[in-house]
Amino acid sequence: MSDTVLSVSRLSVSFGVKSAATKTVAKVVDGISFELNAGEVLGLVGESGCGKSITAAALMGLLPSPPALMVAEHILLGDKDLSALDESGLRQVRGSEISMIFQEPLTALDPVFKIGSQLSAVIRRHQGKDRKNAFTTAVEMLGRVGIADAARIMKSYPHQLSGGMRQRVMIAMAMACRPRVLLADEPTTALDVTTQAQVLARLADLGRDSDTAILLITHDLGVVAQACDRALVMYCGRIVEQAPVAELFANPAHPYTAGLLAAVPHVSREGVRPVCAIPGSVPHPAALPAGCHFADRCDRADNQCRAHVPRLQSLEESEIAQPHRHACFHPLPKAAM
């Protein structure tokens, strides 16, 4: 059996949305539950605005309330319920037990301090090392994320590094304390494809070496294919499908997942496969249709879909460790072999 490191149960996040005459509530994360296992890379994938970053911020306890209202049955990190911790309790686990990296590392790095002093400071704060040992560990970490000339990088300011280098530094910083969980929010979106591939490979290697579980947030199915073991597909704040990556790509059960896959451009020697975009657009979180939120864009929708909320259910009869689950009343049949 896999070792669950993070168990999220019925997490919801809402915002009040004011218009000229009314105030409505937008539920941007709607009762999601999932588990993250030691050493795995779990993808959280979905279109812009579906609630991926808000989910990560909620897990880190970084959502300002108000305006956000967060509720959860539990967010268990080992035996600690993060949803029940106050700010000082959260500060103790952030960085050391659960860590996060963001899309644009320039916003997370301090422009006036050299990389070496920022990285060493994190190591000293979380590992209680003296200046000299922290420096040695920092150089070692930079090497582990694939930075060959670590001594030079330690003496550089963030603006002197390329985007790929900065992102490697952020990964080193986040992983320096061997957190049990790393939330990586679009960590490679700003990078070119080759650098993206290298950074993702390092991230996955480090995660496996340190037994850190990674939640990798992305809108890019190519990233999921390359780096993830399992994936959760999110649409309008709900998880609509989850499966091991190979199974998800071979046999998508939810029409939204199938639509995302069909929308990926594919280039080969034979030419470019035409892309099929999902019709319509994502509804505003304050005006979601009742029942299945995907109904207005789905060619399989019927009255049941418009009236009732489909719950996540397993495709397989038997209880297996990593089941394929979908939230659809009329799932797609398994692809013919």
Ligand SMILES: Nc1ncnc2c1ncn2[C@@H]1O[C@H](COP(=O)(O)OP(=O)(O)OP(=O)(O)O)[C@@H](O)[C@H]1O
């Ligand atoms: N402070 C806020 N007040 C109201 N709504 C908000 C607030 N912050 C985020 N939202 C809404 O929450 C929804 C989810 O946002 P989130 O940033 O999680 O999306 P995302 O999936 O990360 O998208 P992207 O791929 O563009 O990063 C969006 O519709 C967004 O407009």
Ligand code: SF4
């Ligand atoms: S529940 Fe209905 S509307 Fe929703 S994805 Fe499935 S078939 Fe389409």
Ligand SMILES: [Mg+2]
């Ligand atoms: Mg986001």
